[in-house]
Amino acid sequence: MRYYIQTFGCQMNENDSRHIASLLASAGHKPCLQTEEADIIIVNTCCVRESAENRAVGFIGSLKHLKENNPELIIVVCGCMSQKDGNANMLASKYRHIGIIIGTFAISFLPQYIEEYAATGKRIIDITERYDMEEPSYGSLNSTINEQYRAQVNINFGCNNFCTYCIVPYVRGRERSRKPEDIISEIKQLASSGVKEVQLLGQNVNSYGKDMNGNNWDFAQLLIAINDINGIERIRYMTSHPRDFDQRLAEIIAKLPKVCSHFHLPVQSGCDRILKLMNRGYTTDEYKQKIGIIRQLIPDATITTDLIVGFPGENDNDFNQTLQFLQDIEFDAAYTFIYSKRSGTIAADLPNHIPEQIKKERLQILMDIQNQISLKLNRKLVGTTQEVMIDGISKNREDMLSGRTSGNKIVVFPLREKNIWHPGDLIPIKINSAQTWNLVGQYSD
Numbered sequence: 001m002r003y004y005i006q007t008f009g010c011q012m013n014e015n016d017s018r019h020i021a022s023l024l025a026s027a028g029h030k031p032c033l034q035t036e037e038a039d040i041i042i043v044n045t046c047c048v049r050e051s052a053e054n055r056a057v058g059f060i061g062s063l064k065h066l067k068e069n070n071p072e073l074i075i076v077v078c079g080c081m082s083q084k085d086g087n088a089n090m091l092a093s094k095y096r097h098i099g100i101i102i103g104t105f106a107i108s109f110l111p112q113y114i115e116e117y118a119a120t121g122k123r124i125i126d127i128t129e130r131y132d133m134e135e136p137s138y139g140s141l142n143s144t145i146n147e148q149y150r151a152q153v154n155i156n157f158g159c160n161n162f163c164t165y166c167i168v169p170y171v172r173g174r175e176r177s178r179k180p181e182d183i184i185s186e187i188k189q190l191a192s193s194g195v196k197e198v199q200l201l202g203q204n205v206n207s208y209g210k211d212m213n214g215n216n217w218d219f220a221q222l223l224i225a226i227n228d229i230n231g232i233e234r235i236r237y238m239t240s241h242p243r244d245f246d247q248r249l250a251e252i253i254a255k256l257p258k259v260c261s262h263f264h265l266p267v268q269s270g271c272d273r274i275l276k277l278m279n280r281g282y283t284t285d286e287y288k289q290k291i292g293i294i295r296q297l298i299p300d301a302t303i304t305t306d307l308i309v310g311f312p313g314e315n316d317n318d319f320n321q322t323l324q325f326l327q328d329i330e331f332d333a334a335y336t337f338i339y340s341k342r343s344g345t346i347a348a349d350l351p352n353h354i355p356e357q358i359k360k361e362r363l364q365i366l367m368d369i370q371n372q373i374s375l376k377l378n379r380k381l382v383g384t385t386q387e388v389m390i391d392g393i394s395k396n397r398e399d400m401l402s403g404r405t406s407g408n409k410i411v412v413f414p415l416r417e418k419n420i421w422h423p424g425d426l427i428p429i430k431i432n433s434a435q436t437w438n439l440v441g442q443y444s445d
């Protein structure tokens with residue numbers, strides 16, 4: 001059968017979709033590019049923000065006429081939205097055309113459920129939380145479905161932090177770390193098939209191993225082991241929790257040549273009162289100390305963050321503290337979000353929700369300041385030579401190549417005639433000019 005996957009949400013979901021594709025390929029199914037050509041349509045949903053949920057629901061609704069025209073069509077809804085309390089029943093009763101609804105713990109059963117549904121036509125719902133499985137969500141990774149030179153590898157699943165605004169612990173469950181030997185053997189396999197850069201994925205990679213009783217592995221040890229794998233040239237990871245980031249980890253990263261000099265530490269707010277309401281587990285001073293450690297050990301590190309504006313009760317003074325914090329730290333980039341009320345979280349029931357217009361104004365102010373800082377820091381790189389891993393032809397200019405520095409900054413540079421290049425090649429590029437979101441350079445030879 002031919003399958004089509006529509007993915008909403010974050011990198012974890014994108015990675016889950018790649019695993020679903022891998023599982024379906026192993027079961028003999030083939031991908032297609034349009035919903036109209038598909039025998040199976042998989043909607044991998046997200047509920048972290050209201051906008052993502054609305055888009056997923058809109059897409060599910062739009063599939064009704066396809067099912068009417070083709071009664072054999074199998075429509076699957078999976079991901080965070082279906083795992084969330086009460087949603088599976090709501091989806092099942094509102095959208096009769098959905099055949100299979102599975103949560104985030106049941107991905108590995110999908111090929112079997114598709115077979116069952118195709119044979120019986122009876123709707124299947126599985127949102128069971130499974131903590132006793134060897135591999136919490138899926139089996140071994142099929143490297144052929146990743147970009148040839150780059151792969152994403154889950155190292156842990158779920159989250160124990162319960163930040164008050166976040167739905168993730170409710171839809172992805174408690175923290176479960178994959179066995180180090182499985183991760184390492186998977187990455188060795190990827191390296192032998194030509195992968196040069198791995199990105200380790202988890203809701204909180206810094207807490208890797210904490211759930212493995214009697215096992216001494218932690219995130220730092222995992223990085224050391226992966227750094228030793230022949231063929232792997234760059235190691236990235238996403239995402240970190242500042243509370244679990246410490247001096248020892250920074251010291252180890254500083255000594256590992258393959259671990260990229262990019263630290264993404266989501267701070268979420270620059271105001272202690274709001275951080276406490278968010279249950280983030282650190283103060284702005286503690287966060288600043290951690291940034292100080294990174295900058296002392298790795299002076300050229302790129303440091304990026306996530307910020308939420310308009311958390312319930314955030315007043316002008318709180319917001320101004322965040323602006324000041326932004327200017328004090330000077331992040332290379334900040335991914336800024338408007339607070340989105342998620343039912344079932346503690347923050348949803350807090351008083352004094354902020355009007356949308358104020359949230360939008362605050363977001364714009366924050367972005368304007370951050371853009372100035374990003375441009376200023378990028379300009380400091382003009383004249384330096386950076387090692388760039390080539391991604392391919394630039395999306396905006398056919399005569400330019402695009403790649404990334406170790407610090408994850410995008411660099412574009414001319415595509416020279418008769419120039420032999422491959423995605424994943426590492427080349428030195430001299431930076432000639434800087435923009436807010438990228439750098440422009442030339443071959444340094």
Ligand code: SF4
Binds near residue numbers: 167
């Ligand atoms: S650390 Fe906080 S924000 Fe991140 S996934 Fe866990 S609960 Fe959500």
